Amino acid sequence: MDALKSSVAGALLSDQKRAPFTHRAFDSFLGYWHESGDREIRRRTIFLICLATLCGATVLTGAVPTRIYGHDIFFLLGNGWRIVNGLRPHVDFYSPWGPVTFLITGLGLKLSHNTVNGVGYGTAIFGLVTGLWSYALAKRRMESSPRIIASLFLTALVLAPYPLGVSPVNSSHAMVYNRYGYALLGLVMLEAFQLVRGVNWKWSEWGGGISSGAATALALFLKASYFLVAIALLTASVVLWRRSRERLLGLVLGFVLVAVPVMLYLSFDVSAIYRDLQMAAAARSNHLFLDMLAWEFLIFSGYLLVLVVLAHLDSRDSRASHPARIDLRVLFLAVMTYVADLVVRFTNAQGGASPLAAVFALIVMNQITSRHRVLSPTALTWRASYARVLSIGALLLLPQLVPDVFGIAYGAFRKARPGKLASLVRFTEAPASALLLYDGQPPERSNGSVYTTYVNEGVALLRRVSAPHETVLTMDMADPFAYLLGRKPASGGMAAAGFNYVISDLHHPSDDAYFGNADVVMVPKRPAIDDQFYAGFYKLYEPGLQARYRLAAETDWWLLYRRR
Secondary structure: OHHHHHHHHHHHHHHHHHOOHHHHHHHHHHHHHOOOHHHHHHHHHHHHHHHHHHHHHHHHHOOOOEOOOOOHHHHHHHHHHHHHOOOOEOOOEEOOEOOHHHHHHHHHHHHOOOOOOHHHHHHHHHHHHHHHHHHHHOOOOOOHHHHHHHHHHHHHHHHOOOOOOOOOOOOOOOOHHHHHHHHHHHHHHHHHOOOOOOOOHHHHHHHHHHHHHHHHHHHHOOEHHHHHHHHHHHHHHHHHOOOOHHHHHHHHHHHHHHHHHHHHHOOOOHHHHHHHHHHHHHHHHOOOOHHHHHHHHHHOHHHHHHHHHHHHHHHHHHHHHOOOOOOOHHHHHHHHHHHHHHHHHHHOOOOOOOHHHHHHHHHHHHHHHHHHOOOOOOOHHHHHHHHHHHHHHHHHHHHHHHHHHHHHHHHHHHHHOOOOHHHOOOOOOHHHOOOOEOOOOOOOOOOHHHHHHHHHHHHHHHHHHOOOOOOEEEOOOOOOHHHHHOOOOOOOOEOOOOEOOOEOOOOOOOHHHHHOOOOEEEEEOOOOOOHHHHHHHHHHHHHHHHHHEEEEEEOOOEEEEEEO
């Protein structure tokens, strides 16, 4: 018998030596890909080091040197400052966004002593929570390697300091809420469409349900579009995947555990929340057209093709392992993932990224890894199937993961070595002294020296002709002055202004709700936002401005109105 074993082992070794280089390289890769068991402690250590590195780089960067959309950081800082001073979205000022993004920024402001670096601190905390949350969630759902990659992918997705869908060298904190929202949807998908492994599956079903319920509630109080997509994903998972009582109860419990404290914070003012969301949806619909949706569907149809091919390969592999089993649910999930990415991209100010496609790829990669981890590497047909699935999965995953990691590193590098400081116009106020805005070609009104001068001139005017106790409202997309001057913010106003984007002719806050208790109103002569978003907005509120305020001072950049 020993001689026979030695003969078989020798034959296998000989076959492996004669195998093509690509086969041997793939087998070597699988040796690392399948590591688990006694190597788990080492792998967990590597994961924690990577997680700490990503989050640490974000903390060290703080406010990233900004190439585009510099005004958006004051969208975060201005509303975070409102939160710090006790004002609440929906209740105290109009907002299409829920409190989640602003609470994260407010926490960062507290930790940074109210400097602009608080934006990075808040994002780093949310990224750390996302990484640990996804790693714990995937413990009984994913193999070791897909689990680590999925957790780091979602962490980098949150942390990368550039808008989704643009080059990672275009550093900016603009639209960071899109990254938060996609991370929450990724957590829902990782739980909803993967079966629990192990003997204590009931407890894992409870925990998974609580996780997805909590993520869905956070999506509701982040931005409504992400909440609707999360509900669609959960509905599909219940109908087609798992209906266990434990998971359903967990979903309800997780949702309640998050929703009740947030609603308590918002004084359970359901009518105010509904009014803002309904107003924003009606206004946004004026800027969305079916031909635009059809165009989006066509130009990103390559993603759909790759997703369907990946689902087909997974289905073929599943049938090979279980000849009597034909599972069309993966194909349905592929199509649903594409539609979810399309809907979120279409309803948000976002470029052409599809992060949910990468999450779907990770789910399929995990499924084939789980099925074939114990198979013999000498099965050539299996090796080919395995390699195809992993390669196509990487094709969907890496175009998002690599730029995100690069963007984090690039932002940290530029913060350490900003370059050409002598040519940059710096903010005059101490809280913003760490923020650098770079000029583009052509110079943007919302970035670089133009926007920095716009802010500095406004601060100088307010210091000259207004008192520290007077509250300020700015008629532009972002309202930077209460934060920069350390003043108590006015109630009323908007989280952000944009005609036919968050307000419209028929759907907007009343004059009384908009101007609130502001003592001073700043009207820019050269607004930061484009004319298509500004002209209609100013036309709506100019009569109320003239009725309530009088012109008190004027510069080349600003008109300052004081309440009559």
